[in-house]
Amino acid sequence: MSSVNAVPLTTNGGLAWTVRALDGDFGTTVAATVPGEVHTDLLAAGEIPDPFDGDNESALAWIGRTSWSYRTTFDWSADGNSVQELVAEGLDTVATVTLNGQELGRTRNQHRSYRFDVTGLLVAEGNELVVDFTGPVTAAEEVQAGFGSWPHTNLHPYNALRKMASNFGWDWGPDVATAGIWRPIRIESWSGVRIDSVRPLAGVEDDRGVLTTHVALAWADGAEGDATVSVEVDGTKRSATVKPGTGTVELVATVDSVSLWWPRGHGEQPLYDVTVTVHEDSWHGRVGFRNVSLNVDPDDDGTRFVISVNDKPIYVRGANWIPDDAFVTRLNRTTYATGVQDAVDAGMNLLRVWGGGIYESEDFYDLCDEQGILVWQDFLFACAAYSEDDSLKAEVDAEAREAVTRLSRHASLAVWNGNNENIWGYVEWGWRVPLAGRPWGAGYYFDLLPRIVAELDPRTPYSHGSPYSFGQFVHPNDERHGTMHIWDVWNQVDYTTYRDYKPRFVSEFGFQGPPAWSTLTSVVHDVPLDPYGEQMLVHQKAFEGNLKLERGLGAHLPKWKDIDDWHWTTQLNQARAIAFGTEHFRSLYPLNTGSVVWQLNDNWPVVSWAAVDGHGIRKPLWHVLQRVYADRLLTVQPRDSELVVAAHNDSDETWSAEVAVTRRSTGSETLARETFVLEVERRSATLSSLPESITKPSDPTREYVEVRAADGSTAYWYFVEDTALRLQGDAYAATVTATANGYDVTVTATALAKDLALFPDRLDPAARVDSGLVTLSAGESHTFHVTATDVPTSVGVPVLRSANDLVS
Template sequence: MQTTYLHSGWEFIERGAEGRSVGTVKPEWLPAQVPGHVHLDLVANGVIADPFVRMNELGCQWVDLADWVYRTSFEWEPQEDFPKRVLRFEGLDTVCSIYLNDEKLTEHDNMFVPLELDVTGKLKEGRNDLRVEFESAVRVGNKRKKEYFAEQNLGENVDRLDDRSFIRKAQYMFGWDWGPRLVSCGIWRPVSLLEFAGRIVDVHAKVSKKDGDIYVIDVSSEIEGEGAVIHCLAGIGCHVGDGSFVLKSPLLWSPDQPYSLTLTSGLMPADADLMPFQVDLDEAEDDEERLEAGVIQAGLLSEDAMDVWETNVGVCEIKLKQEPDVYGESFEFEVNGQPIWARGANWIPDHSFPSVVDAARLRDRLEKAVDMGFNMLRVWGGGLYETDEFYDLCDELGILVWQDFAFGCAYYPDTGAWKDVIAREAEVNIKRIRNHPSLALWCGNNENHEMFFNQWGGPAVQPPRYYGSNLYDEVLPAAVEAFDKGRSYIASSPIGTPPDESVVDAKRRGPNADGYGDQHNWDVWHGRGDWKYYADSKGRFSSEYGFASSCSASVWAKTLDETDWDPHSPVVKWHDKTAKGHDTFHGYVELHYPKSETLEDWVYYSQLNQRDALRLGVEHYRRSPFCRGSLIWQLNDCWPVQSWAIMDCDGNYKALGYELRRLYADWMLSLERQNATVRLHACNDSIFPWEFGVAIEAYNTLSGELIEVWAGEAGLEPDSRGVVLEVDLTGLNVSETILVASATDTAPTWMLLGEPKNMRLAPPALLTVSTHSAGVLRIATTAPVFDLMLTSDGDPSPFRDNFITSFDEVIEVRCDKLPESIEARSLAGHHRIKTTRSPV
C-alpha cells in the first residue's frame, strides 16, 4: 500500500468573504496548517490575538459563528500496482462537506469518526483540487436542537439539552468550569491518499484465560481487496489467516510500577510484558508452504507485503467487581485475579486545540503520572477518544485506562437516526482501542444519570425523561458486547445503586450515594465547601474529587499584561472558570492560609491549600477499608487557568504533584488527629508484606528543637491497612508544634498542629545553594523550613523536588542543573539566596 500525506499547501478563508470588502480591502485566502484548527490559523495570520492570553477568548467568539473553507491541491499519477484509491481524513471537526475537483463527494458530521472516500475513478492525472467546507457547529447545533425539541414536544425551558448535545465533537470545546469556550473547527488529524490492491482494515487480538496458567490469544483480521493475512507474535510463531496462539505461563501485563511480577522469573521491567504483534497482508499464494518451511518467523515478514500492521500485545485479564458486602456493594478492579487499589486521576484533552498534542507531549504528561505513582487514568467523557499514541504509552508505562464514551454533563438525543450515529461511533472507537492491555473499563457517560436523578438546576428545567438513556442502556453496551466481549461496562459515572428496593436506606440511594458504586465527591468544593469534609465520605471508589488552585507564576507570566498582575484583577478572574465565585474561592484558602496580597502569594497559598485538601482526601480513602480507588479531578489543564489540575497547562507540578509521590506510593503513612489524640495509619497496597519500625517526632517550629519521640514496630500483609501507633498530644503548644511521622522503607509525613496561618515559625533563613553532584543541588539552611518552594523566574519545572519541609541543615534537591536565578519562599516568608558553584 502507498500512503501519501496531504498536509502541504493548505489555505483557508471565511465562507463568503471573497465577495465582500472590509473597508477598501477584500479578504484573501490565507495559509493554513493541517492538521490544525481555525483559531490557530487565525492567530498565525494576525487576524485574532492568542485566545489563551488575557481576555482574548471573549474577543474571538465570532469565529465560532462563521463558516470556514479549507483547500489545497496535489499532484497524482496512476500506478497499476495500486488500483484502489481512498481519501482518508482521520479527523474532521466537525460539520463539513468535502469536494474533489469541485465535485461534492459527501458530508461529514463526527469529530470522533474517520472519513474514508473511495476516489478510484475520480482522481485526475496531474493536479487535483481538494476542498473542505465547514459549517458553524454552534449554528448547526442550535438548529438541530430546535428541530428535536419540536419533534419531542419539549418546552424551551428544558436545560442541559443544548447546542453541544447535537454535535458529535469534544464537548469541552463548548466551555467548561476549567476550560474556555473555543468551539472551533478544522482538519484536526492527518489527511492521506491511500492507494492499494489490498489492505488491512482491522485486527483483533483477544486474550482469554483457559485452565491453570494457559492463556489463548485469538487473532483475526479484516481486509479490503486481495491478499493473504499472516499473524505473527514475536517469540511465539505465525498463523496464516485467523487463528489462536496458546501461551503457557506467560509474563502477565500489569499496572504495577515500576515492575511486573512473574513467579518464575521474579521482578521484570514493566515493558517486558508486551509482545510485538505484526500482521502482514501478503500477495504470495504459497504462504502455507513458506510457513512450514520456516521462512516466515515471528517478527520476520515477507518483503513483498502489501500492507503491514504492528502493535504490542499484553496478556492480561481485568475485571470490575461489583458485589454485595458489609458496606453495601463493592466497586473494585481486579487484574490477573488480584484486587488492586486504583491510584490516579482524570485525564482531559491536554489542549483546547487537540491537534497541538503530539507524542512527545503525551509522553511527558504520562511519565509524570507514573512519577506520581499512578496506576490508572480515567479518560473523561467530555473530551476525546484519545490517540493511538496515548494508549500505546499507557501500555508501555503500566497505566490502566478507564475509558468514558464521549458524553458528559448533558442530555442527548437518543431516538431515530441518533442511535445509528452513536452505534457507528462506538464501533469505530471500540475496535481501535480494544487491543490495548491497559484498557480496563468502558463507561457510558460522565454524570448524566446523576444530573437527571438529582435534577440539576431544579425541577422546572428537567426534561420529562432521561434523554440519552437509550444510548447508555442499549446502544453502547450492545456495541461493547459485539466488538469487545468480556470487557467491563458501566452505563454512567457515578454509577451508584440500582433503581430498586435492594437499598433500604433512602439516604444511600442514587448514583452518587455512599456505599455503592463509584462516587464523585463534590460535597467538598461545590457542596459544604471546605476540604475537611472529605473525612465524611463512605465512597467505595472516589472517581472524581478535587480542590482548585492557581497555575504557576511562569504560566501567568505568559498570560497576563503587567497591569493584570494582581490576584483580584479582571483578567485573573477571567482565567477562573470554577463557577464558585472569586471571593468564595479565596475564602476557602483563607480558612487555612494568610490572605494573598500579591499574585505570587495566591499561587503559593492556593497550591498549598489544594495539596492539603487532597492529602486529607487520598489518605482518608486509602486508610478506609471500604474504598478501593482514588481518581483525582483532574491531572492536566488545556489552557492557562485556575483549576483542580495537578499540573498546569505547561506540565508544571503544583504542590500536590510532589506530594502525590508519597500519597500514591505502595507503602504510605497517614496522620489522623482527633483533639489531643493522633493515630498513625499505615497502608500496604503492594504485593509484598511490610515489616517496619515506626516513629512520631514532635518538633518546635520556632527553634527546630526535638520535643518528644514515640516509636514502635509494626507489620502489614499485602493489601492491608491499619493504625500502627497512637499518641497523646496533651501539653504541646498547638501554634509551635509539628509532628513528623516516619517508617522504614517509605517517605515520611508531617502535620502542623495549628492552621498554617496561625503557626509561629522561625524567620526565613539565608539559603546557600550549590551543585553537589550530577542532577542534585544542596541547600544549606540555619533554621527549619516549612513548605519551601523553589522557582526560577517563577518557573518550578527545573526542580524535581519542591515544597519541602525539613529540619536538616542541608537539603538535597534533584535538579538537572543550577539555574541562573532561584527564588525561594516558605511559610515563614521569602528567603535570601546565595549561590555557589562548588559544594557546600
C-alpha cells in the same frame, strides 16, 4: 490478490492547503496545515493574536461562528488498482467533502473516520479537494433550534454535536470552538481485498497467552480468488483461507509460558508484536497479555468497585486526563510522553480519559501500555443530556464501534465508562422538567454502549457512568456504592469534609489553585496584578472561582497580603486539600479501593484543579501527590476520639520498620517520644494507636507530632491550624550551589520549617525543580535540585516559600 497503496494528502506529504472564510468579514485566504485547525492556521499566518493571551479568547469568538473552506490540489498516477477511496481519519465537525466538483458526502462527527469511494473521479493533474466546515457554534445552535434543547452545562449546546465538548469552553478551558481536518487524510488505492480493521484481543488462560484476532475485510466488486488471512505473534502463526465476500475472520493463537503484562508497581509491561496479513496488505500492532475484571458485587458495606488485573486487585492511584492542549492537533508523541511521565513520576497507576474530550491518539495509549498506566476510557458524553433521535444514535453507534475496535488491543485499557456525571445530572440537576419525558441518553449508557463493548471487547469491563452506584434504586453518587464524585468540597464546604465520607472509590475530587507564576504572567497582564483583575478572571473559568479560593482558606491559612502571597497561599491550600482527602481515603483501605484526582493536566494557562499547569510546570499539588501516592504511606488520622498512625502498604513486600513518634515544640524541642515496630503485610493496611504522651499537648499552638519510620517515611500532625500555630519566620537558611545542569538549593532548618517550596520559574520560566512541599524539623536539611541555565547567588521570598512566611 490485494495491494493497498496509500497516498497522504497532508502538509507533511507535500501538499499545499489553503483555508478561507465562507462568510463573515474575514476575507483573506491563508496557508493551512493538514492535519490542523483553523485557529492554529490563522495564528501561523499572523492573522490573529495568540488565543490564550489576555482576553483574546473573547475577541476571537467570531471564528467559531464562521464557516471555513479548506482546499488543495494534487496529481494522481493510476497504479493499476481497481478501487480508490478518500480516507479522512478525522473531520471537525460539520463538513461537506467535494472532489473535482462532485460532493462525496457530509459529516457530523469529530470522533470517527470517514471513507468515500472516489473510483473514476481522479484525473492525472489538478484534482481539487475541498472540505467546507460549518462554524461549530452556529452548527450546534442550528441543531438546537431545529430539534429542541437538551440540558447541558456551560454556554454553548455542545451536546447537539458529536464534537469535543470542552472545545466549546469548560470551567477550566477556553471557548475556542474550532474546525479543520484534524487527523490524517489520504487516498487509498487497492484491488481484490484489503484489511478494514483488526481487533487483536490478548488474554491469559493458565500460563498461556491467548490471542484472539478479529479481522474485518473489505472486498472490491467482482473480486475473485480466495484470500489467506494470517496472524503472527511471538513466532506463532495462524492462518485461514476465505472465500470472496467474507466479512470477518477470527484467528486464535497461543503463546506458551507468556510473560504477563501488569500495571506499574505490580510487575513488568512486556509487549508482543502482532502482524496481520492478507496477501500484500498488512497491519502491525502490539499487545500485552493480561486479564482485567471489575468487581461490583454487593457486600456488607454497600457495593464494591475493585479493578483486578490477572486476578490481582489493584488499589488505584490515579488522575483524570483532559485533552492536553485546547488545540489538540499540536499534540504529538513527545507531548504525550511528557504527560504520561508526569503520572508515572507522581506514583500514579491509572489515567481516566474524561468524557468531554477525545478518544486520544495511538501515542497516548501506546505510552500507557509501555509505562504500565491503566486507562479508564470514558465514552464521550459529559455533563449533559443527549438526544436519542435516530440520526444522533447512528453517529454514536458508528463512533463507539470505531473507538472500541481501535483501542481494544491496548493492554492498558482497563475500563470502558458510559459517561461523565450524566446519570447523576438526570437524578439531581433539574433536568427532568425541561426534558418533559424525552430520552436523555440512558439508552446509550444502559443499552447501546454496553452491547457494543460486549460484542467487540468482551475482555474489558464496562461501567455505566461515573459516578455510578451499580443499583437501580440507589442514588448514583452514594458513597457506599461503586464510584463517587466529591464536589461539595471546593464548591460549598471546607476540605475537612473529606473525612465525613467513607467512599468505596472516588473517581473525581479536586481543589483549585493557580498555575506557576511564569505561566500565569505569560498571559495575564493586569496592572497591577490582582486576583480579580480583568484578564485574571478570563483565566479563571470556574463559577465564583476566586471567591471559592478565598473561602477555601477557612481557618487553615490567613488571607493574602499581596499578589505574591495570594499565589503561594492558594497553591499551598490546593495541595493540602488534596493531600488531606487522599490520606483519608487511603486510611480507609480496604473499604476504599482507590481515588482518581481531578485533574492531572491543563489545556492552556489557567487557574484550575490541575497538578501540572498549561506550560508543563508541576505545581505544589503534583509534589504532594507524589508523596500521598507513594507505594507506602504513613499518615496520622483521628479515629474514635483518638489519634492513630495509618499505614498503607501498596507494595508486594512486607513493610517492617521501627517508627519513632515525637511530640515537639515548633522550635523542635523534643517533648515526648515513643517508638513502635510497624509490620504491614503486602497490599494491606494497619492502624496503630498513639499514646496520650504524644496526643495531649501542653500548648497546642506551639507543638506538633512527627512520625518517622526508619526507612524514611514521615508524617506530621498539628493540633491547630496554621493561623494559630506559632511558627518562626527565621526557621531556616538556604545556600545555592552551581551544578552541571543548573543549581542546588540546600535548606537547613533551625526550627519547624513547614511546607518548603522552591519556585525557580520566577527567575527563569524554563527552570524546573525536582521536589516541593518539604517539612523540616530543627537540624534537618533538604536539597532542591534545579535544572536551569542561570544560577542565582541566593534565593528568598518569593522564590523560596514556606508556610512560615504566611503566619510568622
